[in-house]
Each structure stands twice: as structure tokens, then as C-alpha cells.
Amino acid sequence: MKIWIFFTLALLWLEMQPGVCQQFKRKKEAGENRVRQGRKKVKVRYPKVKEKDAISKSQSLLTQVLDKGRFLKVGETLFLNPGKTLELRCKGTNIDWSYPSNLDTFNDSRLSIKQQERYSQLIVTSPSAADTGEYSCWPILCDGQECQKDSENTSASYIFFTDKDEMFVPSAIHFEIIYLRPDKPATIPCRVTNPKIRVSLHREVPPEEIFIDGTEISYNPMKGFVFQNPSPEHKGAYYCKANSTSKSTPEISTKYQLLYVEVPSGPPFASIEASSSTARGGDIFNVTCTVFGEPEENVSFSWIFPGKVSFTVV
Template identity: 45%
Template sequence: MVSRACCWLSWCLLISVISAEVQEHGRTPKAQKKRGFKAASPGEVKPPGAPGGKKPEADLSQKTLQMEAAAPSLPASSILTLVLGRGRFQKVGDSLSLRAGDPLELRCRGKVVHWRVPVYLEEEGKERLRIKHFSRHSQLQLVNSTGADTGEYSCWAQHCQDGEGAEDEARQGKTFIFFTDPEELFVPTEDYYKVVQLHSHQPVLLPCQVTNPLAHVTLHREFPPEEVPVDGIDISFDVKKGFTIHRPRASLAGALFCLASLGGLRQISTKYMLIYIKYPSSSPKPTIQASATSVQLGENFSVTCTALGEPDIAVDFIWEHPGQKLGRPPYVSEWASVVRQEGQVQQEAGSTLHVEEARAGDSGIYTCRATNLQGTGTATTHVRVTRSSHVSPAPS
């Protein structure tokens, strides 16, 4: 009897505990288990920091997936890594510095990989450079590095399908590597003097590259000896390239050189002999005119071609005329003068083709071609050579 009463009390106590638990959570244990498979809606999750706002495991995994989806794609250089040792890799940035003499090992991910290295290394360092291709990556190894190996190293992966490969622009990597040399601040070159054409219509680069990005570099004129101001607008400096003259002018012509200093070491670069060449803004537009459009046999005539342009811009003239078929050498005179038109000073260049004692073969089209550094313009005219219409009177 007593055992039956204990069992009855235990059963009642168990029912009471379950009822209390159901009232507290507002659902049965079976319903709670089902909810674990249902994706939680944003409205059901309390913001971080709110009282009782602990997130279920399902919400944490969902946020992780959202962050991965929203994360930006890796930069192109992520396919290029620096090998630090066995099983140790480091993604390269825009540039890195190594000591001259140290070995270099780069790895580029991809099935079909191509490399590009500094020109000096391609021409002079083939014995020190080794490239190996594997199934999923390619490896570049350089030993006995020197300051001359300083430059840009890049790779790109090709996407090949059905035997045809195409460059994958999204899979490219590059970095600029400085091989610092305590005795050479500038990348060595065999040229002591280098002639550089200073074109008026386009920027020009003075490629005085340094082996150490910490070197302080200035631009100087040899005579008169003075420092050339670098303002970042007319002239700018890039530690990877050198000095760029964005607005060339005649006053910069002459001998220039770069001066690098680091610690107690000062060195000068190759001397650059700048030759200023003024480029016209456009090709010439010649006009042509004959002294007469119709001449008689035996008469003299001329054809003149003129072109307006900017002062001090050379214009060359070339003639094509019917007399060439007869073997007649051309007799040409040329000139250039400064004229003012519409308030602007311009140069008028001209060429005149003289034809003496016209023949029947001189009849036809005369073509003038005017050429400057920007291009060629053409003009044509027609001259007709006729027999005399005068008839001598018959004798009486």
C-alpha cells in the first residue's frame, strides 16, 4: 500500500514539473526540437547587447555565410605569394624589399601560368633564373640576386578550354621588388650618357631607378649646376620608375642627372642628354594654286603649295607631277615666313614647282604633299597644256 502511494506521488510530481516547463517556454519539447531546423527570421533575433539577446547556433552560422557572401573578392595579387620557407608563404603587396644576394622564390597559383620579369633579368640573368610549372601552380626561383634585378615581377593565369587558352584578367598578380645594395643606390646600367628626346606634346621619363625605396632622390642640371625643382605637376618622382617630365619645355634641354643619398652614401645616375623637339598640334593642311590652269606649248608656268602652322615647325614638301613620266627633273624653290592671322602669329611654309617650256606631257594633275611630325596633308590641282590657236596668214 505504501509503495503504491509513493509511485502515485512520484507520477504527480513528474507531471507538475513538465507542466511548469511547458508554461515557461510556451511550447513542448517536441516543438522546440522542430524549430531548430527552421531558419530564424531576422525579427526573432535580438540585437547584440540587448537583455537576454543570446543568439542560437543557427543564427551564428547564418551570419557567417552572409559575411562570406558579402566579403569582397581577393585582390589580383593574391595569386602571387612569396615563399619564406618550407610550407611558409606570404601574400605579396605592391612592393617589397630584399637584400642583394638573397635568393627569391615566388609562387603563382594556376594551371597555365606565365611570368614577366625585369628586362635585365631576361637578357643577362637566365642562368640565375629558374621557372618550374606544376599541376596547380608555377614557381619562380632566383639565386645570387643583384641590384640590377630590381623591377616588377608579375604572373597571370590562363584559362584553357578545348585546347585554347585565354588570359584571365581576374587572375593576375604583380609586385615591385627592390634588391637593396649598400654600395649601389641606382640600378646599374652600362650607359654613362643617354640621349632622351624631349617631345613637346607628350611626357618623358628619366628612368633613374633606385635599389632602395628609402633613398632620397633629387634631379639636377649639369650646367649651370643647379637642382631642378620637382613640384609633382610639371615634374614628378616615382621610386619605382624615376622622374617624369609631364610638361616638356625648351628650357629643360641639356644634361640632367639624378642624385641619390642614403645615410652617408651619395651617388649620381646616368647623365641624360635631353634634346627638345617641338611637335605641332596637328598635321598640315596645304593649299595649292597654279599660275595658270591652261597654258600653251612652250610657255612657262608654276604651281605653288603653302601650309600654315605653328612657328618653328618644319614642313617638308613632296611633289608629284606629269613631267616625272618624261624624266624631267623638278625645279623647286621653298621658303618660310612668319605671318599674323586673326591676332595669332603663324608660320607660312611654301614650295613652288617651276615648269619651263611646257610640253604636252606636262598636262595633268599636280599633287603636293606637306608633312610635319604629326602627319601629312595633300592638295591637288590640274593644269592643261594646249597648242597655240593662232594661225599664220597665208602668203599672197
């Protein structure tokens, strides 16, 4: 009788062992899944602030309109064919522009700038090699009536209008005077319409090609030949020569007369003079303001007189 009871208990114990093992195994696997899921959540958690900062730093204000609905982010340089209308857009509600000075000559009607609700639009119709240069834009920040340029958010691009018939950027000046000063670099502005064009510098008297060492004298296709430390030996008459594989004959640039000036450059000063020291009602008299300083520098005059607010004439 006791043996039969012992045998029955042994069978019951053997049947219960697999269920206990399976239950323990299931609990262990569930625990492992919870730990694995927890690690996955931590792995994909990124700081959102840094991501936004990276996006904002990569954004540029300046874009080119290719066709209707197609836009291109403009880089540091851009190569375009002359003749096709150029349209640039700059993001912002109050934008100012800078562009090659020849577009301001005689109030060139090919240039138009319009401020839209969210961007400013610059259009140049029938662009040519002469329009090669830097185009830039920046927001204008105003506090009441005082406004200033937001230099930190300026976007710029140098645009080459590549023309196989015009290797040098055309200039309305056929003989240009360049002043050499001991305290700052000087530039012979023979710029090209394609940076792949080979350019050399030549002196007229004595006739010779100038050696370009890349340090004291260097060439930049967007600026010209740069003299880092001008000296009296550099004065004289010069010209640039351009050679290209697409053109059989070389092209000669504008002539440049380099004059050495011993006196360092300084700020301009003004002198004012009236045609009469006294006047009665109804009389006409003249007030002349003369500025003395660097030649060929852009000068703006600000006038203040009784009964009128100040105004500026460029």
C-alpha cells in the first residue's frame, strides 16, 4: 500500500516539472524583451535643438529661378551663358542688394528689383559678359527710423557670364589710372569671364612679361592681378593678355597706368563756402561743399540747413 502511494506521487512530480520549466523560461524571455526594447528607445533619442541649429546654419538667402516652380540654391560661384534672363531671389521682407557697377550706368533698364511679401526679386534681362561680378543680398534691420545692414546674414555669389568672344570682362574705360600706396595692396582689375582662361601681365616700357610668383604678385580671376606690397619699381604702363583654347588669337585688356604715391591714404575732409555772407528774402545764393581725398572714390554728401531735415546726395 505504501509503495503504491509513493509510486503515484512520483508520477505526479514528473508531470509537473516540464510545466514549471516552461513557465520559468517564458518569464525569462519576456524579461529579455523588455530590456531590449528599453535599449532601442534610448538609442533613437536625439537632441532636437542641435538638429534645428544645423538646419538654420545650412540655409542660404539667395536662390536662382530656373523655370516656373524650379529653384536652385546659389553657391559661391555660378556659371551662366549670356543672353538668358537672370532672376535671383533673396528671402526676407526688407532686402538690399549689391551687383556689378555697370548695371547702374545710365540707369540701365535691364535691371529691376522688386520687394515681394516674403522675398526680394532681382532680374537682369539680356545679361552679357560685362555683367560678370558679385551679386549679394542682405536683410535690413530697422529700429524705428534707424536702419542698418545685417552683415551676418549676407548671401553672395560671383556669377561668370562665359562668352567665348569676350575673355576679359568689358570695361567702358580704355585707359585706367591705378594708384600704388605703400600701406595697402593694389589691384590691376583685368577680370575674365571664365576662370579657366590663362592670363599674363605685361609691362609696356621696357616691354616684358611680369613674373607672377603667387605671393608678392598673384592673380585672382574675380579681381585681377594683386600687388601685395607696392613699391616705386612697380610704376609704369601695363596691360593683360588672355589666351584660351577656344580662341585662336589672344585678347588684350584695357591699358593701366600705375602711379606710386608716397603719402599713405587717409580719410577725406570737406570744405564749405557760400557765394555771399548775407542775403535778403528772395535772393538766390549758392553753397558749395568740396571734398578733398582719394581720387575716384564714391562720395555722399549729407546736408542740414534751417527749416529742412537732413538729406543725403550721392
